[in-house]
Amino acid sequence: MINAPRVKICCISSKNEAALAIRYGASALGLVGPMPSGPGVIEDALIQDITLSVPPPIATFLLTSETSVDAIVAHYKKVHTSTIQLVDELDNKDYLALRSALPSVKLVQVIHVLNERSVDEAIEIAEFVDAILLDSGNPNLTTKVLGGTGKTHNWILSRKIREQINIPLFLAGGLNKDNVRQAIDFVEPFGVDLCSGVRSNGQLDEQKLAAFFKVIYQP
Numbered sequence: 575m576i577n578a579p580r581v582k583i584c585c586i587s588s589k590n591e592a593a594l595a596i597r598y599g600a601s602a603l604g605l606v607g608p609m610p611s612g613p614g615v616i617e618d619a620l621i622q623d624i625t626l627s628v629p630p631p632i633a634t635f636l637l638t639s640e641t642s643v644d645a646i647v648a649h650y651k652k653v654h655t656s657t658i659q660l661v662d663e664l665d666n667k668d669y670l671a672l673r674s675a676l677p678s679v680k681l682v683q684v685i686h687v688l689n690e691r692s693v694d695e696a697i698e699i700a701e702f703v704d705a706i707l708l709d710s711g712n713p714n715l716t717t718k719v720l721g722g723t724g725k726t727h728n729w730i731l732s733r734k735i736r737e738q739i740n741i742p743l744f745l746a747g748g749l750n751k752d753n754v755r756q757a758i759d760f761v762e763p764f765g766v767d768l769c770s771g772v773r774s775n776g777q778l779d780e781q782k783l784a785a786f787f788k789v790i791y792q793p
Contacts, residue, residue, distance in 0.1 A: 578791055579758055580765035582635065582744060583772065583783075585614025589627045591778045598783045599791070602633040604659065604767065607649060609639050613776065614769060618652040625655050635659045635682065643671045650676060657682055659707065669702035680704040682744070685735070686711040687727040693734050700739040707767060708732045710747035724748050724770040732761045751785045758790075766790075 583595040584604030592603055605621040606614040614637075625634045634655040640646045642665045650658055657680040664672065664683070672681065681703040685696045687710065696706050710727040726748035736743045742764035745757055750771035758766065772782040 579763055580744075581787070581790060582633075582765055582767040583769075583778070584635075584637070584746070584767055585769040585773070586624060586778075587614065587616050587620075589624050592624050592628055594778055594780060594783065596628070596632055598780075598787045600632070602635060602657075602765070602767075603628060604635045604637055604769070605653070605655060606637045607639065607653075609637070609661070618649070621653040621655070625653060633657050633680075637661055641665050643668050643675060646672060647675045650679065656680060657704075660684060660703075661709075667699070667702070669699075673702075682707050684709050684711075687731050687735075687747075690731070693731055693738070696735040697738050700741050703741070705742040705744060705764070706735065706739060707744040707746055708735060708763075709767075726753070726757075729757060729761050732763075736761055736763060751782070751789045754786065755789055 580601045581599060582602035582604055583600040586592050586603045586605055595603060605624060606616060607618060609615055628634050635657045636650060636653050636655040637659045638646055638649045639662050640649050641662050659682045661684045682705045683699050683703045684707045685692055687708050700706055710725045732745055744765040744767045745761050745763040746767035749757060749766055749768040754766060772786050773779055
């Protein structure tokens with residue numbers, strides 16, 4: 575394998591989807607809690623049920639749109655995933671309080687890549703979290719778009735961020751079998767993250783999964 579990143583399959587909606595993604599090579603699964611918009615939302619009880627079915631060392635990511643430490647902790651305690659993916663801005667950037675409350679849980683902050691300010695934001699936050707995940711979206715809209723757009727963003731900015739932080743970087747946003755090799759070669763992320771690129775009619779598509787992982791692992 576040449577330059578093969580980790581793969582996170584997001585919007586997992588059942589134990590069967592989780593098992594299918596793992597079988598093809600996913601090293602992490604995204605489980606989507608309540609969101610103002612976007613695909614893949616499931617009930618917290620189902621997130622916990624799927625999480626309990628996932629074998630080590632596969633990581634489970636809770637995607638939470640909560641923004642206060644107390645609300646994030648309360649959400650986490652309903653599901654007990656290995657990782658929390660913060661899809662919105664943390665109130666007062668209080669990462670130290672969040673780590674103190676959940677010391678054994680990995681924290682991944684989503685940066686919605688909009689402009690050069692996104693680069694500065696990622697660099698600032700990188701010292702407080704375990705990984706940065708770059709996605710398309712816009713949290714500044716009246717109804718926030720916090721991912722799941724199926725659209726790419728400016729990979730030049732993504733590469734700038736990757737070059738200036740010292741923690742793992744996941745790349746998301748409109749990735750599929752046709753563009754993921756270009757994305758990997760240009761941005762050189764630690765991992766890639768996708769939802770719609772391996773789905774048909776909202777369901778995980780085994781043929782698309784197979785085609786995607788073939789591109790990821792081809793020599």
